[in-house]
Amino acid sequence: MKNKVKKGLVVILALCMLLTMVPVIGASAAADLDVETNWRDKSISISGTLEDLAGTQASVFVMSPAFSGGFMDIFTNMDLVVAAGQVPVGAAGEFAYTCSVVESVAAGNYTIFVNGAAYGASFTFADATDFPNYYVKDGDTVLIPIIIQDCENLSGGIAKVNYDSNLELLGYYGADGWMVSSKDSDRFLFATGTASASGDVTVGYAIFRASVDGLDDVMALVSFDVEQAVFNSEIVVGGVEATPARINIEVDVLAGDVNLDGKVDLLDVVLLMQFLADTAGYEMSPAQKRAAEVTGNAIIDTADVVVIMQMCL
Numbered sequence: 001m002k003n004k005v006k007k008g009l010v011v012i013l014a015l016c017m018l019l020t021m022v023p024v025i026g027a028s029a030a031a032d033l034d035v036e037t038n039w040r041d042k043s044i045s046i047s048g049t050l051e052d053l054a055g056t057q058a059s060v061f062v063m064s065p066a067f068s069g070g071f072m073d074i075f076t077n078m079d080l081v082v083a084a085g086q087v088p089v090g091a092a093g094e095f096a097y098t099c100s101v102v103e104s105v106a107a108g109n110y111t112i113f114v115n116g117a118a119y120g121a122s123f124t125f126a127d128a129t130d131f132p133n134y135y136v137k138d139g140d141t142v143l144i145p146i147i148i149q150d151c152e153n154l155s156g157g158i159a160k161v162n163y164d165s166n167l168e169l170l171g172y173y174g175a176d177g178w179m180v181s182s183k184d185s186d187r188f189l190f191a192t193g194t195a196s197a198s199g200d201v202t203v204g205y206a207i208f209r210a211s212v213d214g215l216d217d218v219m220a221l222v223s224f225d226v227e228q229a230v231f232n233s234e235i236v237v238g239g240v241e242a243t244p245a246r247i248n249i250e251v252d253v254l255a256g257d258v259n260l261d262g263k264v265d266l267l268d269v270v271l272l273m274q275f276l277a278d279t280a281g282y283e284m285s286p287a288q289k290r291a292a293e294v295t296g297n298a299i300i301d302t303a304d305v306v307v308i309m310q311m312c313l
């Protein structure tokens, strides 16, 4: 019901936008749009100059990678609209639109329509599941490499580390030939006496303690913003990327404790049977799956139920 209402609202919004944009469909396309994506808050910023539309409104649609039609097909494929909105266009044609795409974070080529014109500004939205993965136990410390990408002649810089609340920053550690020191807790300096030759450069490590809030596994993200970098004694601001990381924090589970309450009893047997019969009403979490698999064959089935029953005796 809620979905239906929401979809109805989206369609009404789209129709209103269509009515306001009809006069400008077919307007000549302006210069290419600049698109910046931020995987951390799952947002897209689109900007550019739309001289034809100076002083008016621009309607923007961001379409998911599954969309393959023309502008008019948007209205029969509303499920593929990732974001839509209207923004004012300045007197000189300047235009900027920022939207959140929380509901759709898959990697792929998204397409942008501005007032009916498809722009050559398709882009790829990075998916956190593509990041390098690290697996740690609840309470453990983990070293995340600070990898500055594609940096010939890099000899230093200033960067900031961003991390989720399940991580506690303990400090930094310089890689071979590099010094990393903290300016304050989240920002740090990195420097070397010998400039890097080429490619991706690991300048050091950020050290974290990982923990979970509740009983179950959690995933935490780490990223680095390189604010300034030094190449051949020249300071460069912006445009330098560092590799993010995904940290999977696993709780210690007791074999057979499917409901994660710290003991193995008949409740676990019943819950696992419900999962296997698909009547539990929700999916097993990663920690629950690890607790349920007790026969060592990486498959959760009735053989695991039998073994957990035997554990209860």
Ligand SMILES: [Ca+2]
Pocket: 256, 257, 258, 259, 260, 261, 262, 263, 264, 265, 267, 268
């Ligand atoms: Ca239990």
Ligand SMILES: [Ca+2]
Pocket: 293, 294, 295, 296, 297, 298, 299, 300, 301, 303, 304
């Ligand atoms: Ca099994």
